[in-house]
Amino acid sequence: MPVxxxxxxxxxxxxxxxxxxxxxxxxVGDVVADVAARYPDLAPRLRDSAGAPYPFVTxxxxxxxxxxxxxxxxxxxxxxxxxxxxAIAGG
Amino acid sequence: MTATIVPAASASAFAALQPVPQQCxxxxxxxxxxxxxxxxxxxxxxxxxxxxxRRLPSRAEIAxxxxxxxxxxxxxxxxxxxxxxxxxxxxxxxxxxxxAAKLGVARCWVKNDAVSHPTLSFKDRVVATAINAAHAFGLxxxxxxxxxxxxxxxxxxxxxxxLDAWIFIPADLEPAKVLGxxxxxxxxxxxxxxxxxxxxxxxxxxDRYGWGLVNINLRGYYGxxxxxxxxxxxxxxxxxxxxAVVAPMAGGSLVNKLKKGFGEFIAAELVTGPxxxxxxxxxxxxxxxVRLVESGDDRITPVIPNTIARSLAIGNPADGxxxxxxxxxxxxxxxxxxxxxxxxxxxxxAQDTGIFAETAGGVTVAGALAxxxxxxxxxxxxxxxxxxxxxxxxxxxxxxxxxxxxVVAPKLREVAALVDxxx
Numbered sequence: 001m002p003v004x005x006x007x008x009x010x011x012x013x014x015x016x017x018x019x020x021x022x023x024x025x026x027x028v029g030d031v032v033a034d035v036a037a038r039y040p041d042l043a044p045r046l047r048d049s050a051g052a053p054y055p056f057v058t059x060x061x062x063x064x065x066x067x068x069x070x071x072x073x074x075x076x077x078x079x080x081x082x083x084x085x086x087a088i089a090g091g
Numbered sequence: 092m093t094a095t096i097v098p099a100a101s102a103s104a105f106a107a108l109q110p111v112p113q114q115c116x117x118x119x120x121x122x123x124x125x126x127x128x129x130x131x132x133x134x135x136x137x138x139x140x141x142x143x144x145r146r147l148p149s150r151a152e153i154a155x156x157x158x159x160x161x162x163x164x165x166x167x168x169x170x171x172x173x174x175x176x177x178x179x180x181x182x183x184x185x186x187x188x189x190x191a192a193k194l195g196v197a198r199c200w201v202k203n204d205a206v207s208h209p210t211l212s213f214k215d216r217v218v219a220t221a222i223n224a225a226h227a228f229g230l231x232x233x234x235x236x237x238x239x240x241x242x243x244x245x246x247x248x249x250x251x252x253x254l255d256a257w258i259f260i261p262a263d264l265e266p267a268k269v270l271g272x273x274x275x276x277x278x279x280x281x282x283x284x285x286x287x288x289x290x291x292x293x294x295x296x297x298d299r300y301g302w303g304l305v306n307i308n309l310r311g312y313y314g315x316x317x318x319x320x321x322x323x324x325x326x327x328x329x330x331x332x333x334x335a336v337v338a339p340m341a342g343g344s345l346v347n348k349l350k351k352g353f354g355e356f357i358a359a360e361l362v363t364g365p366x367x368x369x370x371x372x373x374x375x376x377x378x379x380x381v382r383l384v385e386s387g388d389d390r391i392t393p394v395i396p397n398t399i400a401r402s403l404a405i406g407n408p409a410d411g412x413x414x415x416x417x418x419x420x421x422x423x424x425x426x427x428x429x430x431x432x433x434x435x436x437x438x439x440x441a442q443d444t445g446i447f448a449e450t451a452g453g454v455t456v457a458g459a460l461a462x463x464x465x466x467x468x469x470x471x472x473x474x475x476x477x478x479x480x481x482x483x484x485x486x487x488x489x490x491x492x493x494x495x496x497x498v499v500a501p502k503l504r505e506v507a508a509l510v511d512x513x514x
Contacts, residue, residue, distance in 0.1 A: 009298045010131055045134060055390060056134035058407065060291060065407065067393050083295070086129045088136045088409045089307045090236050090290035091342015 003031050003076050006083045007042075011057075014042040023082075028061055029072030031082055046084070056087045106171035108227045113137035113311045116413075126228050126303055128310035136410075137311040139168030147359050150330055160216055160319040166355050167220055168315045174226055175252045176219035180319055182207050184327035184475070189443040190456075194463040196472040200333070201440070202324055204479050205448050210247045210271065211481035212240035212402075212449075213345070217316035221305035222248045224312035230303035234258055234277075236293035237306075238286050238341065238402045239268030240449075240480050245305055246275035257302060259289045265401060267484045285396060287407045306342075314344050321352025324475055325362050332357075332364045335423070335468060337459045338477040339451040340371040340380045341403040343414030345477070350417040367475075368423040370467070371414055372458025374398035374450075378427040380411045384418055385425065399430045399488045400450040402480055424467050426458035433457045437482060437489050447482030447489075455479075 002022040012019045016039075025031035036043035045054050052072070053059060059066040060083040066074050076082070110124040117135030128137055147165050148156075156162035160180030161173055183203045191199035204213035218241070225233045234257035235245045242258045249256035256277035260269070261284060272279050282289045297307045305313045325332060332353060338345050346369050356362045373381045376398030379391050391411040396404035408414070418425060428436070433450055436457030441447050448456070455476050462468055482489055497514065499505035 008294065010127075010129060010134065013131070054134070056129070058291070063288070063291070065287065065291075065393060068395070083291075085291055085294040086134050087407075088129050088134065089294050089310065090286070091306055091344050091405060091409050 002078065003080045003082055005031060005035055006081065008085055010086060011042060011045055011084065014045060015039045025076060027072065028059060028066050028070075028074045028076055028082060031076055032059075032072065057084050058087050059084055108169055108171040108174055108223055110224050110227050110312055111139045111141065111168050111170065114140050124228075126224075126230065126301075126308040128308050136413075139311055139315055141166065141168070142170075150326075150361060153326065153361075160219055160316060163319055163322045166315075166318060166322065166352070168312050169220075169223060169227070173219075173223045175222045176215070176248050179208055179215045179219040181323055184324060185444055185446065187444045187476075190439070190476070191474070193439070193443070194459055194468055194472075194474060195470060196335075196463070196468050196474050197470065198473040200324075200328070200473075200475050201444055201446055202320060202475055202477045203446055204320070204477070205446055205452065205481040209251075210240070210243040211484065212244065213317070213320060213477075213479040214240045214244035215248070216319050217241075217313045218244040218248045218305060220316035221245075221303070221309045221313035222252050222254070224309050225254065225303040225305075226252065228303065231255060232257060232300075233303045233305060233309075234293070234296075235305045235307075236260075236286065236290040238404055239264050239272075239484065240402050241306065242272040242279070243268060243484075246272045246277040246279070249277065250275040257296075259293055259296075261286055261289055261401075265485050265487060267486065268401075271484065286405050287393070290405075290407075314348055317345050317348035318352030318355065320345070320477060321349045322356060325353065325356050328473075330362050332362055333367045333473045333475045335368045335370060335472050335474045336477065337370040337372060337455055337462065337474065339400075339403055339455045339458075339479055340373050340414055340425075341405045341408065341451075343371075343380050343408045343410035343412075345479070346371045346414040347410055347417045349477075350421060366421045369418050369421045370423045370458070370462055371418050371425045372454050373425070373427050374400040374403055374433060374454050375427040375429050376400070377404045377406055379406060380408055380414050381425040381427040383411055383415045389415075399485075400433055400454050401485070402449060402451045403454060424462065424465075426461040426465075428454055428457040428461055432461070434488065434492060436460070438492070440478070441482070446478060448478045449480035449482050449485040450488050451480050452478040452482070
């Protein structure tokens with residue numbers, strides 16, 4: 001079973017209206033690269049020009065902020081859920 | 092996207108309330124008025140656009156208006172007439188000469204939002220604007236992710252406005268903040284997790300249910316309410332600017348909005364002089380913005396909070412980089428303080444000014460003392476300390492270290508024994 005990537009509504013428009021995308025990879029970075037390759041309009045909102053996470057989104061792997069579990073290098077397993085939310089919220 | 096700016100000045104005194112359009116702080120794309128807080132193009136924050144052609148009031152006109160945030164309505168993100176929470180704002184600015192002496196500055200005042208109406212924190216300001224935005228957008232349900240004070244404010248303002256409220260808080264918040272929300276009978280949900288977990292959850296909920304979550308999708312309109320703290324400081328100082336302002340930081344929005352508020356009154360020629368130096372304070376157990384400023388980086392490194400200053404316990408502050416920019420841009424700095432120091436700060440403030448602040452206020456005072464000790468405050472400074480919440484909300488934290496009151500029989504000799512014994 002692949003990893004599921006969930007997009008916020010604001011980004012789903014860049015993926016043809018899809019909010020849940022099945023993707024492959026062994027790390028978060030692999031999964032993001034897979035999705036970025038298939039949805040080029042979405043790609044610049046997933047990674048910056050240096051390949052790092054786009055600064056105005058936050059990635060959560062199974063509800064954990066990936067910055068606490070290794071960032072794009074964090075390992076993923078079949079059935080994991082990667083959720084993206086906009087970074088500008090709260091406070 | 093394009094937008095037509097509705098001129099606030101052309102609206103009649105009782106025109107229907109209409110939120111203004113918003114513009115992305117990063118890429119300048121304009122968004123029509125809607126419950127949306129981030130740019131659909133680049134995901135940057137949206138800020139309300141005030142019509143530059145609107146007629147601005149004079150000092151005298153402002154002074155003649157009711158004492159609330161709405162006396163500065165030309166700088167709030169609406170045209171037309173607000174309908175809810177009309178009596179929030181205009182909290183006292185308290186002269187604090189003994190605190191000034193401790194800080195080694197010429198003057199010190201406390202901006203005392205610990206007595207904000209109706210829920211005793213500065214969050215009443217932001218919720219007052221957000222509730223009006225929700226009304227204008229026809230939303231029937233509001234809500235928030237909160238570290239406590241916002242929960243109190245959303246629950247109270249929503250109850251008064253007749254709106255349903257869904258409020259999400261960390262499960263282990265201080266009891267007074269839980270009770271001070273539940274009393275208004277919202278749908279209060281306690282989440283096993285940190286504030287940052289709650290915030291992430293609320294973003295997912297906003298997408299699913301379309302509620303007006305004040306600090307999620309109404310955030311642009313919400314944040315503008317904070318500017319009124321700066322507006323009031325200027326007016327209450329007799330239309331003068333302080334030279335320095337010290338404020339606590341959680342998400343980082345307040346520091347940024349203080350800068351904006353002072354800047355607006357300078358631009359309007361209601362006051363002259365340089366922007367005050369802005370100083371931000373956090374508890375060491377959750378100091379991502381302090382670390383950002385100290386490091387000179389441009390990206391927040393999130394932390395897992397570990398401090399008794401629960402109202403500031405945001406490990407992933409949304410406005411962190413903007414707060415850092417505001418602090419650097421005004422020549423200010425930051426201070427991180429220990430939990431022990433913030434408790435001392437609460438006592439110093441209480442015993443020097445008569446103001447009982449919550450833990451965040453202790454962070455402000457302790458931070459100001461630390462900044463003074465580092466030589467960052469000057470002998471000729473006129474400093475304002477922003478106290479954002481009431482001490483009765485965090486009594487558990489403040490209780491440690493206070494002198495225990497003796498219990499006596501109602502007999503003169505027992506009290507005389509205390510007096511004579513040097514109590």
